[in-house]
């Protein structure tokens with residue numbers, strides 16, 4: 001028995017969340033006295049996983065792109081081959097897509113949005129966020145095979161230097177009736193899910209024409225841009241940037257909210273972010289109660305200054 | 319086309335979340351329950367298929383009798399009939415097994431569920447229904463068009479979107495984008511009157527073991543007060559973020 005972890009890559013390179021779930025899997029393996037096997041697709045160099053505690057890598061060569069049903073079936077075969085009782089996955093859109101199919105395939109209990117290493121391995125108990133980050137829930141998984149979906153950025157990367165062996169894995173490929181026609185993705189931008197830092201704007205920015213300074217701030221910080229719900233409803237920004245209880249969850253290290261009031265539904269989606277900064281003209285805005293650092297001021301004055309100062313800071317610390 | 323919309327009965331987004339019985343139960347005291355927002359988008363898209371393509375639309379919930387007002391609201395918005403599977407909604411897998419039975423018995427072509435519920439946030443029920451019934455599955459669905467058996471859908475991916483083609487029978491995990499916020503409907507008087515006469519059938523559950531169970535809840539630790547920085551002293555903000563918070 002080993003722990004199986006699904007490590008996602010993009011253009012052959014592991015995503016940060018892949019290294020995070022590997023770190024998580026290693027922590028579980030230590031608790032249970034076993035080893036970690038990773039299953040991965042089209043990785044250029046699987047040895048990187050060895051730095052995060054993976055003992056063995058099953059590399060699948062599959063050139064047809066992501067398909068939830070096909071991938072779920074391949075991971076199932078990997079789990080069977082390794083007699084894995086615990087499968088660790090991330091909270092990426094793709095992992096959340098395939099996880100319920102995998103759970104049905106293996107008759108496994110599945111806990112999503114898990115934020116810590118298991119609090120007990122017998123009964124197997126995990127802490128997960130619930131009520132859109134307004135609370136946590138301790139859940140026991142009772143089935144022989146268990147799937148743990150780790151919340152992005154909750155566990156972090158933990159180096160565990162070791163060596164890893166790699167083998168080609170050639171599972172049988174199932175067919176799927178769902179085919180991708182096109183992918184529309186801004187490849188030059190950091191996505192909210194992957195970002196360490198998110199710069200987010202609200203209705204206080206008055207109109208889409210004022211987003212230039214936000215994008216510039218994001219560029220200086222290497223951040224993703226996001227927005228409040230009314231901003232996407234008004235069509236100032238794409239829906240994919242809407243964060244909050246009914247939008248995307250944000251679990252970044254730093255979340256900078258500019259001209260956002262801090263309504264409960266907005267805060268619910270960004271609660272899992274570690275450090276929050278608010279810039280708002282209204283000192284009474286609810287966001288100040290949820291933030292770590294705040295500037296009471298006009299975004300149109302503060303943000304351009306902040307950009308200049310950050311550029312100086314970056315130049316000095318480069 | 320026969321459509322089934324899965325409706326999760328959840329606390330209103332403004333609800334304060336508290337727990338009772340030694341933090342083992344959600345405290346429903348003073349909490350307003352609503353149709354899960356993701357399901358409301360799905361229901362509204364279903365109404366479009368009903369009006370433009372002559373589809374029939376049933377709604378279903380797994381829950382106790384306390385969820386009936388939420389189902390009535392869905393009927394008032396325009397669904398034809400409601401089904402309540404008389405079982406407390408415990409774990410997502412068990413709920414999916416109950417729903418899969420109704421989907422198969424009713425021979426539905428399209429099952430619309432939400433990407434996730436805002437209470438349990440499992441994000442698992444729609445995918446599990448698809449897995450259990452063998453239907454095609456599109457998660458995080460932000461657009462859906464159907465012509466005969468042919469489906470064109472798109473889903474949100476990290477950093478963009480993907481357009482997919484597939485066929486019925488299909489299950490989707492839907493969200494905003496299926497319809498716009500401004501398209502959502504508030505039941506009118508006529509709808510509410512009509513809803514009273516529409517069927518709300520109670521179905522007894524099938525046996526299903528629960529794979530997971532909730533042991534306890536916990537609220538996030540209270541946070542310290544915000545540190546205010548003067549807009550004339552942004553160097554201090556940068557220094558705090560660098561030296562104290564260590565995030566830049």
Ligand SMILES: Cc1cc2nc3c(=O)[nH]c(=O)nc-3n(C[C@H](O)[C@H](O)[C@H](O)COP(=O)(O)OP(=O)(O)OC[C@H]3O[C@@H](n4cnc5c(N)ncnc54)[C@H](O)[C@@H]3O)c2cc1C
Nearest residue numbers: 202203204228229244245246259260261263265266281299
């Ligand atoms: C069912 C439901 C679900 C919802 N889900 C979400 C969700 O997922 N995400 C979400 O974001 N919202 C959600 N909402 C909406 C939420 O209730 C708020 O309406 C919304 O978050 C407010 O957006 P805002 O802060 O951008 O705008 P506003 O509330 O209008 O706030 C604008 C802020 O900008 C400040 N401001 C104005 N000018 C300046 C300036 N020059 N410089 C700096 N600050 C300035 C103002 O003081 C104010 O605080 C939901 C609502 C409902 C009912």
Ligand SMILES: Nc1ncnc2c1ncn2[C@@H]1O[C@H](COP(=O)(O)O)[C@@H](O)[C@H]1O
Nearest residue numbers: 324380407431432434435440441442443
């Ligand atoms: N008890 C329930 N009854 C009916 N549908 C449900 C129930 N629980 C979840 N669903 C559906 O499944 C979706 C995802 O829920 P979840 O997997 O709990 O996040 C919801 O948006 C609903 O469409």
